[in-house]
Amino acid sequence: MKETKEQRELILPGSRPEIRKIDGEPTKIIGYAVRWDQLSNPIFGMFREKFKRGAFTASLINPDVYASWQHDAREVLGRTPNTLQLVEDEIGLRYEITPPSWAEKYIETIERGDVRGSSFIFRALVEEWDETNAEMAIRTISEAELYEVSPVTTPAYPQSTVGIRSAEEVYQERPQSNEADDEATYTEEEIDMIMLEHELRMMNLKI
Template sequence: MPETKPEIRKAEGEPTKIIGYAVRWGQLSHLIFGMFQEKFERGAFTEALQNADVYASWQHDSREVLGRTPGTLQLFEDDLGLRYEIQPPSWADKHVETIERGDVRGSSFIFRAVKEEWDETGEIAIRSVTKADLFEVSPVTTPAYPQSSVGIRSAEDTFQSRPKPPGRDDTDEATEKRAAAMLDFDMRLKKLDL
């Protein structure tokens, strides 16, 4: 996922804050399971943030909630992307330290696309999310899409449910390559389970 390094802000008489960007506008994600890349258009979360009930967690672990809207988590859309500011609880000092030391450098998020556009004119299909719901933001060690079989099916379903360009069917060479990449990825996961 697009990300920027989270930072710690400590000001005299103010609570410590974890600040980062969950999303950077217009930046392409890594290749998602060999099928497509993704980017977010500016303002994709504007509507969702009006009545947001979003939480921030450590490493996407809902047992370690760092903040929640409204109050201890603030979310802003600015010129760069979707910025978050978390006022973490005191038990999270160990997490604050890992960010200060540079051990944790990424940010991630959980969302649901409401409106999207697909561009399949190049070698790799690109999904542009223009409107999305937001559920969570998270400082993470390795920002990426979930690597579980549920995540793989979700990514495949997203790709397969996209509007198909005229004259394109799912038996073309690119689709065959994507299917081969999925099979290879499934085999790697099975080997890891052994």
């Protein structure tokens, strides 16, 4: 069983978190951390992935998951089972956060549309790899353990060598064919180049 924790972002049309305000009820932050069978963008140029419907069913039986602002552990917005609700529906993994009063500034940021999507931290438990695609391997995750969800302002994978190394570790641990995959290991120079290309893409998105 893999021990690697991974972080992903969902930045797609219609994936922005929303604020729900109903008279007499607490304010809610609502969004989707995962959309089923939605193929990701290339992950550090190594592979693409998607989650099958129900991938988190077992993880949600007795969850201990928290929601934070941009993955900052000092700014916890909610936690299961009281101030964070997680539901798998026909679209994906939906979250509802009941934020504390000090998070009002973040509620305003979401209402203005400054928050582009959601991020989540997970550990894959059951997965399949399809390497018949000539361009890039496809990873399909059918069961995973969820640790954290987070509204995020920037559509980015973790901008660090740690993020690249974890993706490389996952890629290296996939079931191998008889042919050795010598090109999968990244040198420090290649990691620097991946990070530079990633930062340039992020700059273009912000323009």
